[in-house]
Amino acid sequence: MLQAENLTKRYDDGVLALDSMSLEVKEGEIFCLLGANGAGKTTTINLFLNFIEPTEGRALINGIDVNKDPLDAKGYVSFVSENVMLYPNFTARQNLDYFAKLGGKSGLTKDDYYLCMSQVGLQEEAFESRLKNFSKGMRQKLGIAIAIIKDAPNILLDEPTSGLDPKAAAEFINTISTLREEGKSILMCTHDIFRAKEISDRVGIMKEGQLVMVRSSDEFTGENLEKIYLEYMREAVS
């Protein structure tokens, strides 16, 4: 479970990047954070990963305060970034092997890695290919494979479908749905309203560091999420 309690981040230059944000992502739930650039989505992820320290409040992973016990907390979370670059001279399996071991998974066989890569939709011929030959979609798939192989109960996704073609994005979303079915708590930051509507159990809209709206899938099924989002954004501009 992922929890943010009154989470606030003000940078040294005075910029308030996140303002008293509170949220909870339950087991088997996908929570999508929507918002414009600079709304505070990535700051939220960075706070959960202890890459920055909160000014106030706390981020909890499986009940562990990330700021107090970062290493312990990181044992329960996987992360997929916007642009998975990885190591271009390594093969997909070598990349997976390295990050699996960093994630505490040792003793995995080649077959385990192959199975994991198949699960995310990577073609067999890509398993032993160097990453420099991979498309962005293939790299993103490998990124999610890295998250899967860690087998952490929580997953943080930062703009995972950005730059993917519709087919690759759809495959990616399918994989995420499977992970939800396995009971993972998933927090996804995205610009992609359509994917958010398609996959999320709850959606939060962020504006100027604040979580200004949270709706469950039941609530926005009959609504036009894009319209709601744009209305919030327009308010932000005015």
Added chain:
Amino acid sequence: MGNIIKKEILEYISSPKFVFTFLLCTILILLSVYTGINSYRAELREYNSAVALNRKNLETQPSYQALAGIGTKINKPPQVLSTIVTGVQDAVGRQASVNIAYDPNLIDSKYNSNPMFAVFGELDLALIIKIVLSLFAILFTYDAIAGERERGTLKLALSNRVPRDKLILGKAVGGFISLMVPFIVPFVMGLIILVIYPDVTLLKDDWMRIGLIFILFLLYLSVFFSLGLFISTRTGSSSTSLFILLFIWVTFIFIIPKGAVIAAREFNPIPSVHEVTAQKDAFLQEIQGSGQGLARDWMKENPGDGTPEYQDRFRAFLEELQQSLTDKIDAQNSALEEEHQAKRRKQQNLAMNLSRLSPASTMIFGAMRLGKTGINEHERFVNSIKTYKPVFTKWANSKMMATLNLSGQGEQPKPDISDMPMHEFKPESLRDSFAKALPDFVIMIMMIIVFLTGSFVSFLRYDVR
């Protein structure tokens, strides 16, 4: 941590820059050893023939007077470790004439005898390590942290239960091992070539010196490696890191060593060699004039009757006069020389100490000291010749006087050089060389500690976003 080290090694080894580095290092190191060996063998041949020629020349002199005037030639033996560290030996003279009149000086440097060598310089291993491998050390590390940040792999790695100190230590160890491969493998190959080549004899002392020089090279590369790591943890982008590192590299390799020499010259000016030589020549003329005057006075006071007794008295007077004049010349020359040397040494020490701010200078000084090809060894050799000069002069004077033929009748006896004192030079012992090179080791170790500590501290607070 084994996983991180393994990944670092694998990442470097599978990269094109490793292949390029390995190939270039192999070519350069082997080429340097090969040219070093050839150069040493040529020097050795020249040395042996010069020694034989000198002996023949001495033996064929018509008289002791002629021998004393021409003098004996002292040749500097080439150092076997010049195959690795050429040092100053190509720039300084290789031969000195020791005669009764002039102060001996080493002349006929390799660059002097063939200026083409000076145009291109010597491609020795120390130079390759100093310039090429230090640059590779930078190219290996400039993106160690900043590059991982740009690729997003740093974020991904640190999203796991991995302590930052462990991550940077693993990267440092793995990266260093990878950098050492393109250095150590060709270095060992070069040593094998050195061993199998004829005319190149390495004694136990030489092997120990090679071992110490090797450690010095490792430390030098570690300085640049840790510097690269440090700058990489201080910058957010690999291009900025590379730019800063190249700036520091140029400063270390070119600006500080040259600047130190210029600064020492400015702060501690000394009279030129020509001024000292002019002073010596003036004194020589003065003393020769006074000698002739004294001889004339003696002859006036002791009118000659040409008897053998008179000749014996005149010979005794001349021997005494000659010796006293030579002693005066030697004393004056050595006083001038000592004063000049003391000033030069002061300037030299200032330049060397200032330039030790650069690891390149530190490494070269240490390597030259251990390779017996440095300024100090040259000075020791020059001093040994200067010590030998009065010994030779005394022997030549006694022989000249013993065979002086005032009547001018009959032939002068041919010189017999079997009892001529020989010049001896004992190179600096390994213990002394190491003791003198120790500060260079310590300076580099200190630099490594500073840069590595800086890297660790910076990385613990590094913004991975």
